[in-house]
Amino acid sequence: MSTTKPRGQYAKGAERREQIVQTATDVFATEGFEGTALKRVAELVGVKEATLFHYFSGKQELLTAVLAERDRRGKELGGAGVGLEALAPVAERNRREPGLTTLYAVASATANDPGHASHGYFQDRYAKLVEELAQDVGRRQEAGAIRTDVGAESLARLVIAAFDGLQLQWLYDKNVDMAAGLRELVDVLLVPPAR
Amino acid sequence: MSTTKPRGQYAKGAERREQIVQTATDVFATEGFEGTALKRVAELVGVKEATLFHYFSGKQELLTAVLAERDRRGKELGGAGVGLEALAPVAERNRREPGLTTLYAVASATANDPGHASHGYFQDRYAKLVEELAQDVGRRQEAGAIRTDVGAESLARLVIAAFDGLQLQWLYDKNVDMAAGLRELVDVLLVPPAR
DNA sequence: GTCTATATTAAGATAGAC
DNA sequence: GTCTATCTTAATATAGAC
Numbered sequence: 226m227s228t229t230k231p232r233g234q235y236a237k238g239a240e241r242r243e244q245i246v247q248t249a250t251d252v253f254a255t256e257g258f259e260g261t262a263l264k265r266v267a268e269l270v271g272v273k274e275a276t277l278f279h280y281f282s283g284k285q286e287l288l289t290a291v292l293a294e295r296d297r298r299g300k301e302l303g304g305a306g307v308g309l310e311a312l313a314p315v316a317e318r319n320r321r322e323p324g325l326t327t328l329y330a331v332a333s334a335t336a337n338d339p340g341h342a343s344h345g346y347f348q349d350r351y352a353k354l355v356e357e358l359a360q361d362v363g364r365r366q367e368a369g370a371i372r373t374d375v376g377a378e379s380l381a382r383l384v385i386a387a388f389d390g391l392q393l394q395w396l397y398d399k400n401v402d403m404a405a406g407l408r409e410l411v412d413v414l415l416v417p418p419a420r
Numbered sequence: 421m422s423t424t425k426p427r428g429q430y431a432k433g434a435e436r437r438e439q440i441v442q443t444a445t446d447v448f449a450t451e452g453f454e455g456t457a458l459k460r461v462a463e464l465v466g467v468k469e470a471t472l473f474h475y476f477s478g479k480q481e482l483l484t485a486v487l488a489e490r491d492r493r494g495k496e497l498g499g500a501g502v503g504l505e506a507l508a509p510v511a512e513r514n515r516r517e518p519g520l521t522t523l524y525a526v527a528s529a530t531a532n533d534p535g536h537a538s539h540g541y542f543q544d545r546y547a548k549l550v551e552e553l554a555q556d557v558g559r560r561q562e563a564g565a566i567r568t569d570v571g572a573e574s575l576a577r578l579v580i581a582a583f584d585g586l587q588l589q590w591l592y593d594k595n596v597d598m599a600a601g602l603r604e605l606v607d608v609l610l611v612p613p614a615r
Numbered sequence: 616g617t618c619t620a621t622a623t624t625a626a627g628a629t630a631g632a633c
Numbered sequence: 634g635t636c637t638a639t640c641t642t643a644a645t646a647t648a649g650a651c
Binding site: 327351380386388391396409410 | 522547567584586601
Binding site: 234235237262263264274275278282283284 | 637638639640641646647648
């Protein structure tokens with residue numbers, strides 16, 4: 226096995242950056258965040274540690290990039306925007322990637338410390354998620370498809386909370402069916418059938 | 421500042437243990453788990469670090485004891501057993517104790533690693549919580565108070581998930597009203613009034 | 616070819632775990 | 634006290650523009 230990268234060539238910044246994020250994603254997912262030495266990521270990419278610091282100001286910032294990239298891919302799964310129909314595909318993806326899901330769960334809790342580099346990321350993420358989902362819920366309420374005795378934002382918060390909470394339960398018991406649970410919640414939110 | 425403990429007296433094991441758990445609870449809540457050196461806890465209790473290791477085999481085990489004790493106190497808040505009516509008081513308690521709530525949230529995510537000392541604790545906790553709450557929900561279903569188109573265990577899981585998830589959102593945005601959100605969820609689960 | 620911005624690294628300081 | 638991981642500094646190599 227000779228050198229991985231072409232000799233005497235420097236990668237374009239954007240490509241190297243992606244490569245680092247991708248590699249870090251894999252390693253964090255399998256070894257955990259704390260359990261991963263940046264040296265290991267650097268080796269797998271085929272550069273020195275210092276190169277990583279050229280692209281990311283620290284390990285936590287690299288973590289933030291990994292989380293953001295996962296988020297971006299999640300949005301693609303959901304089709305157009307963030308709506309109730311996006312829940313199941315994302316839950317399914319998370320089920321297939323337990324390592325990344327754990328990484329996210331741990332990060333979302335630890336980044337609650339304002340000193341954590343991902344704090345702003347999660348704060349933003351939840352604010353936007355609630356807002357976008359609330360819009361979808363609101364539209365459905367106007368269309369008469371969802372009960373209107375609870376506000377759209379409250380319902381959106383509940384759905385997101387259920388998503389995160391079910392995921393946590395699933396981490397402890399892989400028999401928990403996240404997608405089914407979310408489906409049931411959405412069913413409950415639908416306008417109750419006339420009788 | 422002289423010694424806190426009475427000179428020349430040994431505490432009874434159970435009391436010292438409680439004292440350590442209580443002190444650790446306060447310090448973990450304010451300084452965070454990682455940020456706390458056991459030496460600090462020992463100093464506040466007024467014993468040497470070695471004494472802590474006599475009662476707890478390690479920092480993580482002490483954490484488990486802290487979490488279990490918080491859980492025990494939470495059950496007292498809920499009145500008789502674990503039911504839907506216990507949700508609001510516990511949420512209120514958590515709101516008053518953000519440090520401990522963060523501690524719990526972080527621990528519940530990180531202890532997902534089977535190597536973590538609290539792994540078994542959380543696994544048990546969720547299993548029992550679901551079981552107990554499902555019983556309460558089931559009773560209400562039989563009494564005709566709660567919709568029966570979704571199983572009791574599924575509903576229990578959803579409520580617990582919403583609890584944890586809302587708590588996480590609250591950690592990032594203190595305007596989130598956990599108790600109100602849970603109340604709304606419970607309302608939604610009630611049998612719709614005849615019309 | 617020279618110049619400039621960017622990519623990369625060597626060497627080491629610092630801090631924490633054991 | 635040793636070891637390991639994160640991060641800094643400062644110097645070198647390359648690519649692309651002109």
